[in-house]
Amino acid sequence: MARAVALSILLFQSWTGAASADLTQDLASDLARGASATVVEVIDGDTVVLDTGGEVRLVGIQAPKLPLSRPNFKEWPLAREAKQELEKLVLDRRVTLSHGGARGDRHGRTLAHLHTDDGTWAQGEMLSRGLARVYTFPDNRAAAREMLDREAAARAAKRGIWALGYYRVQDADGRVGPPDTYQLVEGTVRQVADVRGRIFLNFGEDYRTDFTATIAPRDARTFSASDMDLKALEGKRLRLRGWLYERNGPAMDLTHPEQVEVLD
16 A cells, blocks of 8 residues: 555646646636635634634535545545645645535535635646546536546646545445445446336346435436436446445445436
């Protein structure tokens, strides 16, 4: 593991210079500019504190996590490197907050995208350097396509976290897990079942033991509104992202289309 971590550090450090030419990306069309402030502290790879006293969660991404005084929490690989890289990007710099959905969370944090005065998009850079994964919500889906593209490029180049088995994309036909973790899972949908309006995407022959993704009736309407025909996904190869849990084998709830990438 130590050797792999060292390799990933070298990979994302070498990427820093290559990425510098792409720091002026325009604001995504589904984002609205908000207030400006100066970042005075970086808590971890996706959370900062502003000089106005507010804490901002970089919405749309999930960086490797530090314990941050949470009992029995095991630090994720490259968590410290992610924090350091975000410090290089935004610490002591003026940033503009941009929003494309809910503007606050249950912890009292502001949810926003951050752009520095020179045009650097913090979320985009963390994804491009392989130090975060795309992590959208039903009420915060803005700029998802741009973020997924950046993540895909970093994953293909095995930058940062993508050089480590800890963050590998899991095979739906293999051992999917563990529960209570955020994962990317790829596989072919063997069957789409509609049980009283709840949609089940079954990836194995036995739904009682194999990986399954589920969509609640209220969330199915969100997919329909985005022109994604869930029943047409049968036989398609997908990449899904979300939190895993155990219910008749490994399972994942899907609440919005940005969790689903159709690969063929």
